[in-house]
Amino acid sequence: MSKTRLILLFLSFGFSVTSQTMEKAITYFDRYEYSMAYISFKEAGVNQMDSDELLKYIYSCYVIGDFEEVCRHAEKVASQEEFDSFFLWAFGQSFLATGQKQKAKENYLHYKELIEIDHDFVDLRLQTLAEINLWDMETFITNTNVFSNSTKGDVSGFRSAYGTIKYIEIGLDSAKSILPKAQIENAELLLLKPRIMSRESTKSMQITLPDSLILASVNSISFVPDSDNVFLSYSEPAHNNESNYAPHIYVGKFDATVNRISDIQKWEFSGLEDSSSCAHVSINSLGTRMVFSKKKRQSQHADIYISEKTGNSWGEPRPLNVVNTKWNEVFPIFQQDGSLCFSSNGRKGYGKLDVYTYSFESDQIKHLKAPINGPMDDFNYYEDSLLLGAEYTSNRFNGVGDDDIYRIIYDSVSTELIVVENVNVEKRSEFVNISQTLHFHFDEDEPIETVIIDTALVLLLKNDSGLKIHLDCHADERGSDLYNQELSESRGKNVRKQLMSLGIQEDKIEINALGESSPVIHCDDCDKKEHAGNRVVIFSIQKTDPKDAL
Numbered sequence: 001m002s003k004t005r006l007i008l009l010f011l012s013f014g015f016s017v018t019s020q021t022m023e024k025a026i027t028y029f030d031r032y033e034y035s036m037a038y039i040s041f042k043e044a045g046v047n048q049m050d051s052d053e054l055l056k057y058i059y060s061c062y063v064i065g066d067f068e069e070v071c072r073h074a075e076k077v078a079s080q081e082e083f084d085s086f087f088l089w090a091f092g093q094s095f096l097a098t099g100q101k102q103k104a105k106e107n108y109l110h111y112k113e114l115i116e117i118d119h120d121f122v123d124l125r126l127q128t129l130a131e132i133n134l135w136d137m138e139t140f141i142t143n144t145n146v147f148s149n150s151t152k153g154d155v156s157g158f159r160s161a162y163g164t165i166k167y168i169e170i171g172l173d174s175a176k177s178i179l180p181k182a183q184i185e186n187a188e189l190l191l192l193k194p195r196i197m198s199r200e201s202t203k204s205m206q207i208t209l210p211d212s213l214i215l216a217s218v219n220s221i222s223f224v225p226d227s228d229n230v231f232l233s234y235s236e237p238a239h240n241n242e243s244n245y246a247p248h249i250y251v252g253k254f255d256a257t258v259n260r261i262s263d264i265q266k267w268e269f270s271g272l273e274d275s276s277s278c279a280h281v282s283i284n285s286l287g288t289r290m291v292f293s294k295k296k297r298q299s300q301h302a303d304i305y306i307s308e309k310t311g312n313s314w315g316e317p318r319p320l321n322v323v324n325t326k327w328n329e330v331f332p333i334f335q336q337d338g339s340l341c342f343s344s345n346g347r348k349g350y351g352k353l354d355v356y357t358y359s360f361e362s363d364q365i366k367h368l369k370a371p372i373n374g375p376m377d378d379f380n381y382y383e384d385s386l387l388l389g390a391e392y393t394s395n396r397f398n399g400v401g402d403d404d405i406y407r408i409i410y411d412s413v414s415t416e417l418i419v420v421e422n423v424n425v426e427k428r429s430e431f432v433n434i435s436q437t438l439h440f441h442f443d444e445d446e447p448i449e450t451v452i453i454d455t456a457l458v459l460l461l462k463n464d465s466g467l468k469i470h471l472d473c474h475a476d477e478r479g480s481d482l483y484n485q486e487l488s489e490s491r492g493k494n495v496r497k498q499l500m501s502l503g504i505q506e507d508k509i510e511i512n513a514l515g516e517s518s519p520v521i522h523c524d525d526c527d528k529k530e531h532a533g534n535r536v537v538i539f540s541i542q543k544t545d546p547k548d549a550l
Helices: 003-030 034-044 051-064 067-072 074-078 086-097 101-114 119-134 181-186 423-431 455-463 481-501 528-534
Strands: 140-145 154-159 164-172 189-197 217-223 229-235 248-255 260-266 277-283 289-295 303-310 329-334 340-344 354-358 365-367 378-384 389-394 404-410 435-439 467-474 509-515 536-543
Touching (some): 034 051, 051 067, 051 074, 067 074, 067 086, 086 101, 101 119, 140 481, 154 378, 164 217, 229 260, 229 277, 248 277, 303 329, 340 378, 354 378
Parallel strands (some): 154 404, 189 217, 467 509
Antiparallel strands (some): 154 389, 164 189, 229 248, 248 260, 289 303, 340 354, 389 404, 435 536
């Protein structure tokens, strides 16, 4: 074959691959799968795009939060004769997110000139531009993406009397069968499912509903204190009746022994009675107040409603007007101290949904600052005394999945959140030389169990220079010495990552990678159980300086 012909064949093949990748990107875009569309557009090559493809690529970038890439192509789009005015808004938001205030202002003002309504919504962004440099960041030790996040949605919940609640997305195929995690990208439908992890367990378990609700997507549950009653909100996107597509509120009975909700009935004010969407139910620790978000029929925006309990009955919900604006107020969650957290895009903020707190006692609303809030959606913030911090959810760029759970550990903790007195003296002896064993599947470096540590230990390690966490990391004998050495080190690093997400400083954690050289269980012809006993990381607290001994 001649050199010229070979080059032409290569170019033809390259064009064919590019064309197929572009078609795949547009298919993803038309299915609203913007993360996948974004990846395929980049593979096809920005320079190969026509004007319509470029706009779809920029829109995908904006939706997933790659604001730098949006800004990079803003001038090219602005030079086109015709394009949707929405892109001026997207450019304003993107320039704000990347700190280019003057360009943000220009695009906001141009957008305001072209639209006929919601000028005051644009004015909120202009007010943000004037004040954002004055906002201090929240002070914290760590702010991390929780290691267990999946490639789809993971949503933070709250710590209940039964255990910690969170929500994860599962995927269904075209036959409405649940897909394994490895195939979730091929899902035709995604459903949100609640999970619970008790303090005594290292694994979370799914909270199940009756078989008739196997295809329900549950966005919130909340337990009534001193009762087996539970309120929940869910939608049924695969239901034959369109009224079930939107979420509504129901009440049921919770059996903690099997983590199952049964006897589910629609609540009197479920939303079905007035064709509204109702979601994000939360009940305070006294069981006297319930809040939820509600979007009325044909409305574009949601408000937070509150119902108060008198005797055994819940009163008719009313809008909580002190927090509601003319835009969206959603994801209300009662905090441990009785205050309320919610998300809103109708106030001065960094971008889309920002988290705010409301005190019923002082009637004051506080805007949480970065890194909790940012230019994307931030919601479901819940302070947790056992964490010395909080967990929240965000869809910020470069996360693991579509929505990720983040954990922030504060560098100072109010006495309202937790009181740990004389921790260096009284608690030190309780933790020295304790140990925990974490197990691993064959040839894997992610621990099966989750590290569980007392909050007092977090403070103790922070303040006591004579203590460190020691990780002895092992592998079973199968595989080469070098491979097992590297595998045990990788296991130690993943355990260290978990510990750091809990607020432990990296320099307080020592990794001792032993490979197969120092087995926990000595055996000549090991069986499965013995191999499993050697695939471990042993976590212990040790004194590093004899002078610090008690």
